[in-house]
Amino acid sequence: MRVDLHVHTNASDGQYTPSEVVALARAFDLIAITDHDTTDGVAEARAAAAHHGAPLILPGIEISTAEDRGDVHMLGYFVRVDDAGFQDALRGFREARFRRGQMMVEKLARLGVHLEWARVEQIAAGAVGRPHIARAMCEAGYVESVREAFNRYIGNDGPAYVARKRLTPEESVDLIHRAGGVAVFAHPALAAGWRDLLKGLVAAGLDGVEVNHPSNDERTRLELRALAAQHSLIMTGGSDFHGPAVKPGNGLGCMAPPEGAVYALRERARRYGDPDV
Ligand code: AMP
Ligand code: ZN
Ligand code: FE
Ligand code: FE
Numbered sequence: 001m002r003v004d005l006h007v008h009t010n011a012s013d014g015q016y017t018p019s020e021v022v023a024l025a026r027a028f029d030l031i032a033i034t035d036h037d038t039t040d041g042v043a044e045a046r047a048a049a050a051h052h053g054a055p056l057i058l059p060g061i062e063i064s065t066a067e068d069r070g071d072v073h074m075l076g077y078f079v080r081v082d083d084a085g086f087q088d089a090l091r092g093f094r095e096a097r098f099r100r101g102q103m104m105v106e107k108l109a110r111l112g113v114h115l116e117w118a119r120v121e122q123i124a125a126g127a128v129g130r131p132h133i134a135r136a137m138c139e140a141g142y143v144e145s146v147r148e149a150f151n152r153y154i155g156n157d158g159p160a161y162v163a164r165k166r167l168t169p170e171e172s173v174d175l176i177h178r179a180g181g182v183a184v185f186a187h188p189a190l191a192a193g194w195r196d197l198l199k200g201l202v203a204a205g206l207d208g209v210e211v212n213h214p215s216n217d218e219r220t221r222l223e224l225r226a227l228a229a230q231h232s233l234i235m236t237g238g239s240d241f242h243g244p245a246v247k248p249g250n251g252l253g254c255m256a257p258p259e260g261a262v263y264a265l266r267e268r269a270r271r272y273g274d275p276d277v
Contacts, residue, residue: 003262004253005032005058006075006186006210006238008246011041012062013129015243022048024252025055030262032077032238034060037093038127039081058262058277062186063175064093066166069192070156072185074172075210075236078269078277079181086179093166094127100164101128107160108133108153113142130154131246146246169197170204177205180273182265184208184236187215188224195227202231207268212237212255234264 008014009021012035016024022045025031033041042059049057061076079086101124105115115136123139124132134149143149153160167175173183183206188194198209210216211224212235228235237257240250269275 001030001262002028002055002253003030003256004028004238004241005060005077005236005257005261006034006062006213006240006255007031007252008035008062008240008242009033009041009045011038011126012036013124013127013131013242013246014041015245018042018044019048021045021241021252022052022055022057026052028055028253030056030058032058032060034062034075034238036062036064036073036127036129037090037097039079039087039090040126042081056277058265061090061176061181063172064166065169065172066163067168067197069197072169072191072197073187074169074176075184075186076172076176076179076181077184077236077265078275079176079179080273080276083179086175089175096164096166097128100162101133103162104130104133104154104160107162108137111153111159113137113140113153113160115140131242135245169201173201173204173206177272180269180275182207182234182268182272184210184234184265186210187213187240189213189216189220198227198231202233206231206233208234208236208265210237211235212257213240214250214255215240234261234268236261236265 009018018041033045045057063074065072120136134146137143137149176183235258237255239254241252
């Protein structure tokens with residue numbers, strides 16, 4: 001089985017359209033489309049996969065949440081993309097992203113970095129994220145790379161950073177469950193204070209943890225495996241593919257989930273509804 005459970009498209013801040021991603025993943029058995037705060041890439045990915053005959057598309061989401069210590073990303077698998085309440089919540093997140101993106105572009109202008117908002121919107125094509133602004137900055141010649149844009153301007157401590165109101169990680173677990181999905185703590189090692197956070201999330205009903213991710217080093221993976229066993233969490237994995245222009249280190253399929261992950265996720269999804277895949 002060739003599987004990638006963490007893949008972005010241009011429905012959020014990935015470089016490629018869902019069809020392009022599927023074309024790149026033709027040799028895979030299954031990929032999960034996990035865009036930030038949107039499931040809009042899923043339908044096109046499914047249509048493209050039907051055309052190629054592969055891979056199987058698992059509907060997913062990556063919700064950006066916040067708590068006192070910083071950003072926390074929550075993956076959802078087997079979410080019902082046609083759930084009206086879920087889509088209302090996602091639409092609210094995207095509207096907040098749009099306004100916050102405009103505020104960052106205004107801040108950048110005051111720092112001498114002049115971007116056309118229309119161009120940022122065009123690059124975004126869907127849910128607006130900082131990587132889109134970073135790409136507009138590269139294009140206009142203000143920085144050499146997305147990384148430099150984050151380091152100098154729009155990283156969490158950068159002078160043009162703007163926060164936005166977000167769910168807490170615990171609330172996102174609940175939102176995912178109500179949409180029939182299975183909640184998985186994404187790339188835990190990137191979250192400040194993740195060990196404490198994980199305990200709280202387990203109490204809130206967390207289902208799984210992303211053990212295999214380019215940001216988890218070998219020690220972290222070992223520790224996560226032990227914690228997963230201790231708390232009966234499903235272990236997953238994926239590349240966090242965004243395309244080389246956005247995240248050059250995260251090649252499609254560079255991280256696979258442990259054996260049996262997809263089956264375990266699907267079994268768990270039955271707790272929250274009737275998985276339609
Ligand atoms: P946003 O959701 O708009 O806050 O943007 C978050 C996205 O930016 C995530 O996909 C991160 O992977 C990416 N990101 C965060 N920090 C950095 C960084 N220092 N360099 C490159 N990408 C980053
Ligand atoms: Zn992203
Ligand atoms: Fe993430
Ligand atoms: Fe991601």
